[in-house]
Amino acid sequence: xxxxxxxxxxxxxxxxxxxxxxxxxxxxxxxxxxxxxxxxxxxxxxxxxxxxxxxxxxxxxxxxxxxxxxxxxxxxxxxxxxxxxxxxxxxxxxxxxxxxxxxxxxxxxxxxxxxxxxxxxxxxxxxxxxxxxxxxxxxxxxxxxxxxxxxxxxxxxxxxxxxxxxxxxxxxxxxxxxxxxxxxxxxxxxxxxxxxxxxxxxxxxxxxxxxxxxxxxxxxxxxxxxxxxxxxxxxxxxxxxxxxxxxxxxxxxxxxxxxxxxxxxxxxxxxxxxxxxxxxxxxxxxxxxxxxxxxxxxxxxxxxxxxxxxxxxxxxxxxxxxxxxxxxxxxxxxxxxxxxxxxxxxxxxxxxxxxxxxxxxxxxxxxxxxxxxxxxxxxxxxxxxxxxxxxxxxxxxxxxxxxxxxxxxxxxxxxxxxxxxxxxxxxxxxxxxxxxxxxxxxxxxxxxxxxxxxxxxxxxxxxxxxxxxxxxxx
Numbered sequence: 001x002x003x004x005x006x007x008x009x010x011x012x013x014x015x016x017x018x019x020x021x022x023x024x025x026x027x028x029x030x031x032x033x034x035x036x037x038x039x040x041x042x043x044x045x046x047x048x049x050x051x052x053x054x055x056x057x058x059x060x061x062x063x064x065x066x067x068x069x070x071x072x073x074x075x076x077x078x079x080x081x082x083x084x085x086x087x088x089x090x091x092x093x094x095x096x097x098x099x100x101x102x103x104x105x106x107x108x109x110x111x112x113x114x115x116x117x118x119x120x121x122x123x124x125x126x127x128x129x130x131x132x133x134x135x136x137x138x139x140x141x142x143x144x145x146x147x148x149x150x151x152x153x154x155x156x157x158x159x160x161x162x163x164x165x166x167x168x169x170x171x172x173x174x175x176x177x178x179x180x181x182x183x184x185x186x187x188x189x190x191x192x193x194x195x196x197x198x199x200x201x202x203x204x205x206x207x208x209x210x211x212x213x214x215x216x217x218x219x220x221x222x223x224x225x226x227x228x229x230x231x232x233x234x235x236x237x238x239x240x241x242x243x244x245x246x247x248x249x250x251x252x253x254x255x256x257x258x259x260x261x262x263x264x265x266x267x268x269x270x271x272x273x274x275x276x277x278x279x280x281x282x283x284x285x286x287x288x289x290x291x292x293x294x295x296x297x298x299x300x301x302x303x304x305x306x307x308x309x310x311x312x313x314x315x316x317x318x319x320x321x322x323x324x325x326x327x328x329x330x331x332x333x334x335x336x337x338x339x340x341x342x343x344x345x346x347x348x349x350x351x352x353x354x355x356x357x358x359x360x361x362x363x364x365x366x367x368x369x370x371x372x373x374x375x376x377x378x379x380x381x382x383x384x385x386x387x388x389x390x391x392x393x394x395x396x397x398x399x400x401x402x403x404x405x406x407x408x409x410x411x412x413x414x415x416x417x418x419x420x421x422x423x424x425x426x427x428x429x430x431x432x433x434x435x436x437x438x439x440x441x442x443x444x445x446x447x448x449x450x451x452x453x454x455x456x457x458x459x460x461x462x463x464x465x466x467x468x469x470x471x472x473x474x
Contacts, residue, residue, distance in 0.1 A: 023062035026080060026087045027120035031058035031276065032155070033269065034128065035116045036144070038096040042105040045096060047130040047144025050114065052155045058120045059180045059276030061471050065089075065120075069470060071322035071345060072295050073097045074132050075139040076117055081125040081147070088119055091322075092296035095253075095261065097132075101334040102254050114265040115297075125149050137342050161225070161274035167197050169204055169222035175276050179471050182277035183224040184268070186300075187245045187285035190228035199283055199303040200224040206309035207316065210447075210454050212465045219472050225274045234260070234286045234302075246271060249282065249300065251290050254333035260290035260300050268298070278471050279320050281312070293318030310451045317448050317456065321464040324349040326441040326449035328431045329383055340438035347463035348448060349433050350440050358428060360442055360459040365425040372427030374444055379416060380436070382409075417445050417452065426458050 035050040065088045067075070072091030080087050096113045099105055119128075130144035148155075172178055183204075188196040208217050227246045235242050235250035238257055248264040251257055262268060272280055280298040284290075287304035293315030301312040317323040324346030325332075338344050340351050343359075350359060355370045364370065386409045393402050417423065422444045432441035432449075441449060443457035456464065 023065065023120070026065075026124075027058070027062075027122055029057060030121035031055040031118045032121045032148070032150075033116060033118050033273065034148075035114065035266065035269070036130075038094060038113050038115060039110070040096070040100075041108065041110045042100050045100075045132065045143050049146050052148065052152075053160065053273070054121060054155050054157045055118070055273055055276075057175070057276040058118065059175045059278050060118075060120065061473065062120070062176055063474055064470055067091045067470075069322070069467065071347075071467075073345075074130060074143075076119070077129045077131065078119055078122070079127040079129070080122075081127055084127075087126075090117060090119065090296070092117060093294050094297060095263070095294065098294070098334065098337075099254065101337050103333075103335065104254075106335065113263060116265050116269040117296075122148065122150050133345065135339070135342065137345050159273075160270035161227075161272075162270075164225050164227045164271060164274050165193070166274060167200070167224040167226070169200060169224055170217075171221050171223075172218050173221065175221060177472055177474055178219050178221045179468060180276055180278045181220055181222045182272060182275050182280050183222065184247070184271055184280065184282045185224070185226040185229075185285070186247050186249050186282050187229050187232060187234045187243060188226060189230070189232050192232060192285065193226055193228070196226050196283065196285070197224060199285075203283065203301070203303065203309060203312045206454065207313055210313050210456065212456070212461045212468070216465070216468050219468060223275045223277075225271060227271050229285075232285060234284050234288075236286075236288065247282070249284055251288065253292065256331070256333040258290040259292050259333065260284060260302065261292045261294075262300075279316075281316070281319075291315045295319055295322045307451055310447060310454060313454055314447050314451075317460060317464070321460065321467055322346060323448050323460050323463060324433055326432045326446055328434055328436050328439075329380070332434050334434060338433045338435065338439055340435070344433065344439070346433075347466075348442055348446075348457070348460050350428060351438060352428055352440050355428070360426065360462075363426045363442070363458050363462065365427065368422075368425055368427040370428045371440060372422060372425075372429050374420070374422050374429050375416075376429075376431055379413075382412065382416075414452065420444055 033053040037048050039046050067089045073093040076090045078088035094115045099111055126148050131139040132141045132143050134140045183200050185196045208214050230244040233243045237252045247262050247268045249262040251260050253259040253261040282300045283303050286302045289305045291301040291311040293299040299315040299319040426442050428440040430440050433439040442459035446457035
């Protein structure tokens with residue numbers, strides 16, 4: 001309790017007096033890139049330093065040095081030495097906490113996963129602390145700490161983004177007052193540079209058709225970066241396909257075929273050092289369905305699948321907005337990802353432990369019951385019948401018959417949602433966060449729940465707007 005009070009006082013102190021002058025007192029205009037290793041097993045984690053890099057420019061907002069959004073699995077805190085004043089903080093997530101919920105972790109295995117964060121470059125010695133959430137989802141458990149002297153010869157200064165070209169997609173203003181989205185190419189050869197530029201522009205246009213990004217478009221700077229791949233395409237281990245690419249992205253992360261991610265944090269961040277950024281996205285040159293998104297890590301999306309626009313927007317919901325998955329019926333690599341005894345930190349999920357304190361209470365549609373009945377049993381039964389019948393058809397019928405059956409089911413589901421009395425209402429709908437029971441989402445449908453449309457529900461949209469404001473407010 002004492003440490004939490006101290007943290008709160010520090011936040012209030014700096015927030016009240018925060019200004020450009022305050023930033024200049026503590027930091028230069030450059031960035032300090034911190035590469036680290038996360039080491040542990042299903043229940044434990046330690047963070048240890050790898051390397052430090054001095055980069056030309058920090059892309060963040062100098063007027064919001066303390067992260068007040070309360071998003072992410074981890075919180076990085078920076079303290080000035082010797083005053084012990086909290087001068088910077090940053091919430092984020094990584095692949096490690098996801099791995100801890102996999103079947104591999106359940107066997108007692110240990111894992112090392114690298115990571116990287118960037119902070120404004122300090123003028124004086126600092127102490128960096130890494131906190132994780134405890135079993136009540138409070139940032140209280142210290143999992144790593146180390147000192148940094150900005151004059152140390154161990155801070156590397158060489159340019160790491162070699163052999164890259166940049167393309168300006170959209171520039172609306174100074175990085176310090178705009179959201180700087182950096183798009184990286186994966187699996188594009190030098191001969192496919194024009195394809196990458198076209199893919200980036202196409203997906204960005206789809207992205208800006210979706211609210212709240214549409215109305216906030218003028219607050220975004222967007223730059224695309226290409227490091228040519230030696231080969232075209234991407235790794236697909238389940239089909240014995242391995243491709244030499246700059247960042248080593250691959251399908252089948254954690255045994256989930258559609259999960260398209262990488263462990264190669266070093267090469268990814270070397271390429272990303274070409275330009276300052278607030279948010280990072282990776283476009284993968286493939287037509288296979290897949291992608292991934294982790295808060296303040298990156299978004300990844302295949303580019304040539306018919307669902308690529310939906311994938312990109314959905315994964316940006318994760319990596320930029322800190323949103324959780326609202327679906328519960330698709331196969332995932334995780335086991336009991338959320339505790340039903342604790343409120344999730346994600347702004348669009350709730351365990352509804354106290355309905356009177358629902359965190360999106362102010363957005364609930366008038367007259368809507370909490371929890372909100374939505375004919376869930378009928379929906380689940382229809383999906384169950386469909387899955388069983390689909391298996392039977394695939395075993396004995398032609399692809400045309402399977403396609404016809406799938407279309408009939410899809411039409412029925414679309415009709416269910418289009419004609420539902422709760423359509424466009426905000427409530428608390430059971431079934432979310434990979435769990436059929438005990439976790440609730442804000443709306444009947446949303447791009448975080450399904451691919452039926454490019455639309456965020458009001459709660460998700462509000463969370464995204466809050467992040468945009470945090471990164472751009474002066």
